[in-house]
Amino acid sequence: MSNSALIQSSLAKKYWMAATGLFLCLFLVGHLAGNLQLLISGEEGLLQFNEYAKFMTSNPVVMILSYLTYISILFHAIDGFVLTVQNRKARPKNYAYSKPSENSLWTSRNMALLGTIILVFIILHMRQFWYVMHWGPIGVDSAGNKDLYTVTITAFTDGTFGLLYTIGYVVAMVAIALHLSHGFQSAFQSLGLRTDKLKKAIIIVGYIFAMLIPLLFAIIPVYIHLTH
Amino acid sequence: MKLKLKIWRQKNAAAEGKMVDYDISDVSSDMSFLEMLDVLNETLIKKGEEPVEFDHDCREGICGSCSLYINGEPHGPQKLTTACQLHMRSFKDGETIYIEPWRAKAFPVIKDLVVDRTAFDRIIQAGGYISVNTSGNTIDANATPVPKDDADSAFDAATCIGCGACVAACRNASAMLFVSAKVSQLALLPQGEVEANVRALNMVEQMDKEGFGNCTVTGACEAECPKGISLGNITRLNREYMKAKLNPVD
Numbered sequence: 301m302s303n304s305a306l307i308q309s310s311l312a313k314k315y316w317m318a319a320t321g322l323f324l325c326l327f328l329v330g331h332l333a334g335n336l337q338l339l340i341s342g343e344e345g346l347l348q349f350n351e352y353a354k355f356m357t358s359n360p361v362v363m364i365l366s367y368l369t370y371i372s373i374l375f376h377a378i379d380g381f382v383l384t385v386q387n388r389k390a391r392p393k394n395y396a397y398s399k400p401s402e403n404s405l406w407t408s409r410n411m412a413l414l415g416t417i418i419l420v421f422i423i424l425h426m427r428q429f430w431y432v433m434h435w436g437p438i439g440v441d442s443a444g445n446k447d448l449y450t451v452t453i454t455a456f457t458d459g460t461f462g463l464l465y466t467i468g469y470v471v472a473m474v475a476i477a478l479h480l481s482h483g484f485q486s487a488f489q490s491l492g493l494r495t496d497k498l499k500k501a502i503i504i505v506g507y508i509f510a511m512l513i514p515l516l517f518a519i520i521p522v523y524i525h526l527t528h
Numbered sequence: 529m530k531l532k533l534k535i536w537r538q539k540n541a542a543a544e545g546k547m548v549d550y551d552i553s554d555v556s557s558d559m560s561f562l563e564m565l566d567v568l569n570e571t572l573i574k575k576g577e578e579p580v581e582f583d584h585d586c587r588e589g590i591c592g593s594c595s596l597y598i599n600g601e602p603h604g605p606q607k608l609t610t611a612c613q614l615h616m617r618s619f620k621d622g623e624t625i626y627i628e629p630w631r632a633k634a635f636p637v638i639k640d641l642v643v644d645r646t647a648f649d650r651i652i653q654a655g656g657y658i659s660v661n662t663s664g665n666t667i668d669a670n671a672t673p674v675p676k677d678d679a680d681s682a683f684d685a686a687t688c689i690g691c692g693a694c695v696a697a698c699r700n701a702s703a704m705l706f707v708s709a710k711v712s713q714l715a716l717l718p719q720g721e722v723e724a725n726v727r728a729l730n731m732v733e734q735m736d737k738e739g740f741g742n743c744t745v746t747g748a749c750e751a752e753c754p755k756g757i758s759l760g761n762i763t764r765l766n767r768e769y770m771k772a773k774l775n776p777v778d
């Protein structure tokens with residue numbers, strides 16, 4: 301009888317991949333709700349966004365959620381790396397001629413590549429905003445809150461770098477859209493929830509989620525870049 | 529028909545293999561793929577060369593022996609069809625056809641196109657059975673009522689012929705479709721339900737030990753399976769295994 305812990309087996313690794321992945325989907329929704337406030341222009345938008353940013357870095361419940369998010373990203377990336385390495389080892393010699401597009405989607409075969417793009421983006425993104433919010437340099441607004449609003453607007457509008465960052469942001473959102481177009485429904489499959497009855501609905505909801513969320517995310521920097 | 533064949537030749541398990549080109553003519557479009565290989569082998573034998581070794585037995589799509597990766601897909605281009613049931617009319621005159629063995633760490637090449645699939649046997653030995661007394665007083669299986677839906681799903685799963693095309697097609701060389709079919713077939717029936725937990729745990733453990741990859745839900749297995757075993761079985765395996773893990777009793 302097996303005595304491996306709830307982490308060693310191939311299936312358990314996928315349970316964790318799916319659980320962390322779906323948790324990150326929830327995180328995306330929350331993060332998006334916050335970001336959309338950046339579309340409010342003028343002093344009002346600045347004050348509201350900075351107040352919100354302060355709340356996000358001080359409220360104890362949010363703090364717990366953000367630690368869960370850091371852990372999820374780390375675990376998801378490490379677990380994904382381990383799975384991918386094992387999968388490469390499972391076929392040491394490849395076919396001379398293979399037609400994978402006959403039987404599967406590109407996204408499903410390139411989750412690690414898409415994930416790596418997302419990871420690079422997350423690191424740059426955190427350096428640019430999360431790090432500055434915590435350790436500066438950052439100004440203060442008229443209400444005495446750290447002025448993350450101005451940091452954000454500057455990031456997307458400041459000369460060539462602002463243009464590059466806007467483009468990079470959109471590329472990362474495309475990667476997330478592709479990652480989730482497969483990942484969302486795949487997570488339900490890994491958790492044993494994608495039954496024949498629910499399969500179609502889960503795939504459709506997955507596609508809608510995968511298109512809608514990254515699209516809304518991407519609109520924000522593009523809007524900022526074009527209007528400021 | 530005239531064809532250009534590119535076939536994997538490998539003397540034995542330890543030898544380095546390579547793709548070798550063969551030209552073949554006099555192929556009738558009514559021949560099965562294996563008959564075409566028979567014709568090739570006859571000409572090779574007449575020339576005093578080693579014939580191409582390949583697995584086959586029933587030649588009617590039920591034994592699962594014919595493990596050929598043809599033109600980039602297991603069992604060739606026709607869906608829901610084993611290599612032995614594939615006919616040469618699926619190919620064009622003058623076409624180049626690549627013929628390779630299944631590629632997976634758990635399925636090492638023995639010779640040419642023949643791979644060792646005993647890994648599947650060991651997975652079955654780990655739990656793909658029900659423990660019943662068969663000494664004289666066997667109970668008629670039909671005496672136990674089974675809901676129609678369950679019976680149908682179990683039967684669908686039971687049509688798996690253990691060919692290994694799912695592993696060959698999967699970019700991770702995962703055996704999930706095979707294992708899930710075997711687990712489902714038994715877990716859905718009252719006779720098999722008793723040992724469902726231990727079975728799921730042990731078969732998955734053996735699957736991992738054999739060095740098959742992890743499922744990333746590409747769906748290549750389902751698309752290439754000659755028997756149409758569905759991904760729904762993998763959903764069930766994921767559920768059965770989780771249930772077994774969370775149930776500390778047996």
Ligand code: HEM
Binds near residue numbers: 377487
């Ligand atoms: C916003 C961030 C992310 C979200 C929402 C997300 C979501 C998901 C989801 C839902 C899955 C499907 C899980 C399954 O099939 O069970 C998945 C799979 C995967 N993710 Fe992510 N992911 C994110 C970031 C990343 C990052 C940063 C990496 C790696 C560096 C990564 C690598 C992978 C890999 C390799 C898989 C495939 C695993 C497999 O099927 O075996 N992901 N992701």
Ligand code: SF4
Binds near residue numbers: 688694749756
């Ligand atoms: S699941 Fe299909 S492809 Fe896999 S071994 Fe069974 S019959 Fe062959």
Ligand code: FES
Binds near residue numbers: 583587590594
């Ligand atoms: S030889 Fe038996 S299935 Fe093809």
